[in-house]
Amino acid sequence: MHSGDGPISTAWYVMMSARGTGIPQNSVWTGVSTGNPTFRPGLAYEGATTISPVVSISAIVPATNEPATLDACTAAIRRAEQPPEELIVITEASGRGPAAARNLGARDASGDILAFVDADVVVHEDAFARIRAAFADDPGLVAVFGSYDDAPSADGVVTAFRNLLHHFVHQSSPGEASTFWAGLGAIRRDAFVAVGGFDERRYREPSIEDIELGMRLSARGKRLVLDPALQGTHLKHWSLGEMLRTDFRKRGVPWVRLMLETRDPSSALNLGWRHRLSAGLSLIGAWAVVGRRPRLAALSVVGVVALNRSFYGLLWRRQGPMRSAAGVGLHALHHLTSVAAVPIGVVAHLLESRRNDSA
Numbered sequence: 001m002h003s004g005d006g007p008i009s010t011a012w013y014v015m016m017s018a019r020g021t022g023i024p025q026n027s028v029w030t031g032v033s034t035g036n037p038t039f040r041p042g043l044a045y046e047g048a049t050t051i052s053p054v055v056s057i058s059a060i061v062p063a064t065n066e067p068a069t070l071d072a073c074t075a076a077i078r079r080a081e082q083p084p085e086e087l088i089v090i091t092e093a094s095g096r097g098p099a100a101a102r103n104l105g106a107r108d109a110s111g112d113i114l115a116f117v118d119a120d121v122v123v124h125e126d127a128f129a130r131i132r133a134a135f136a137d138d139p140g141l142v143a144v145f146g147s148y149d150d151a152p153s154a155d156g157v158v159t160a161f162r163n164l165l166h167h168f169v170h171q172s173s174p175g176e177a178s179t180f181w182a183g184l185g186a187i188r189r190d191a192f193v194a195v196g197g198f199d200e201r202r203y204r205e206p207s208i209e210d211i212e213l214g215m216r217l218s219a220r221g222k223r224l225v226l227d228p229a230l231q232g233t234h235l236k237h238w239s240l241g242e243m244l245r246t247d248f249r250k251r252g253v254p255w256v257r258l259m260l261e262t263r264d265p266s267s268a269l270n271l272g273w274r275h276r277l278s279a280g281l282s283l284i285g286a287w288a289v290v291g292r293r294p295r296l297a298a299l300s301v302v303g304v305v306a307l308n309r310s311f312y313g314l315l316w317r318r319q320g321p322m323r324s325a326a327g328v329g330l331h332a333l334h335h336l337t338s339v340a341a342v343p344i345g346v347v348a349h350l351l352e353s354r355r356n357d358s359a
Helices: 070-079 097-108 127-137 157-171 189-194 209-219 240-262 273-290 294-307 309-319 321-358
Strands: 011-016 027-032 057-062 086-090 113-117 121-123 141-148 175-177 184-188 223-234
Touching: 057 070, 057 097, 057 127, 070 086, 070 121, 086 097, 097 113, 097 189, 097 209, 113 127, 113 189, 127 141, 127 184, 127 223, 141 157, 141 209, 157 223, 157 240, 157 309, 157 321, 184 189, 184 223, 209 223, 209 240, 240 321, 273 294, 273 321, 294 309, 294 321, 309 321
Parallel strands: 011 086, 057 086, 057 113, 141 223
Antiparallel strands: 011 027, 113 184, 121 223, 141 184, 175 223
């Protein structure tokens, strides 16, 4: 820990599991990183391009599933420019899922800013410098989040498609936002506490807990911003089955229910008009294939490609023509899964409303 004037070393607080560590469950381990820049109260870190009031950052990594990527994630955080004053890794939480783990980390955090980083994300070197600058330069900013980069490390057609789709959607939606992303996103601690953090009771597994949090913040008039230059590399490997299950059960159905409950016809990120038109064309194309209407099916494919030519161009540049062609089919499956989630989400919403009315 630092006392007195001169250089300050960042203190890293890691909530560790007892298994295999010899450390009591959820005890606090304190270590000291090296090579950090000089810190002077009231000024930006030395080497910054501008002098701004300092904001302190607590980085929080939910890791209750003990991912193999955790070491790479925390190493990137430690070696980043202007790293966080505090790193909290949660490997055990009283509740289930990342929502509970992030809330536990937030309760232990001391920073002005809570920076959430998923355990399978390797942040770029400038990530925390960008977060500091965003909040220091804009006192009205409550949250900022970024995106995956366009160089996913895990191999595979589905993995490349999924990660590049996320990258493209976020890169295409810069500026003011009504949602949030906890893969690499930061929130002012006081605003996070004021809205009660993530809804860990409702979201007991990875789902749309970050989106729901962003919508609550936005409904209170808070300003959230998507910064496309705030990036990290995604290390996750995706299978086709996992992609479809996530799109349907963990994202599609919960998102439909959330929009019905809040009466918010969101057009944020992948709920924009292009996504909705593509979903409609994918449905028509699937119906045409089943009904043996090749001309209509071909027209549907042409329409989807025309609407998403920029994304398919990214796939072509990064993955080549074969994977780009496969990406068109995977994109259609992604849209069809989203369409299938709508009636299930509506029914689930109606059943929940009926239970609440009779309670």
